[in-house]
Amino acid sequence: MMKLIGSKREREIESQLRHSQSWLLEAPETATIRSVLLRAFKGVQSALLLNWTPDQSEDLYSILVNGSSIASFEIPREIKFDPQLIEVELEHPLEWKKHLRGQVQNLKYLIAMQIADETLGSAAHVAAEIEPLKNEWLK
Numbered sequence: 001m002m003k004l005i006g007s008k009r010e011r012e013i014e015s016q017l018r019h020s021q022s023w024l025l026e027a028p029e030t031a032t033i034r035s036v037l038l039r040a041f042k043g044v045q046s047a048l049l050l051n052w053t054p055d056q057s058e059d060l061y062s063i064l065v066n067g068s069s070i071a072s073f074e075i076p077r078e079i080k081f082d083p084q085l086i087e088v089e090l091e092h093p094l095e096w097k098k099h100l101r102g103q104v105q106n107l108k109y110l111i112a113m114q115i116a117d118e119t120l121g122s123a124a125h126v127a128a129e130i131e132p133l134k135n136e137w138l139k
Contacts, residue, residue: 004110013104014111020049021115024063032083033061036073040088041065046119048112062096067116070096 004010024030024037024047037044044065051062058074065071072089093113100106 004107004114009104010107010111013108014115017048017108017112017115021047021119024049032075033063035083036075036086036088037063037065037071039084040071040090041069046116048115050108050112064093064112064116067093067113067120069093 024033025044034044037047046064046066048064049061050064050070051060053060056077058076060072060074062070062072070091070093072091073086075083075086093109097106097109100109
């Protein structure tokens with residue numbers, strides 16, 4: 001299991017993730033992303049961008065929401081599209097972590113979980129949200 005040691009790389013990743021959270025939750029240009037997240041979740045107190053892959057016809061996003069779920073979805077680059085039609089795939093963070101390859105992706109995941117814990121107030125709060133979801137996702 002990988003542990004955080006406060007290295008320069010970890011601090012850079014943490015800075016990027018903290019910036020992504022304010023960008024996702026506040027920036028005018030991310031209004032579509034916010035509306036997709038708010039449709040999928042009752043409330044969004046924490047949103048951390050884990051992956052963003054720009055493609056020719058759409059942008060692919062993976063976002064850790066409230067420390068309890070990874071929301072993955074595509075946003076078309078077309079000028080006119082209905083955000084209500086965007087499908088959101090939800091995955092438990094522990095399941096999503098199984099697909100990570102490489103040190104940087106694993107660090108990003110660990111640091112994102114830590115930031116989510118801080119943002120939400122305590123690890124116990126996040127654990128309380130995750131526990132009911134485990135049974136649902138493991139069906």
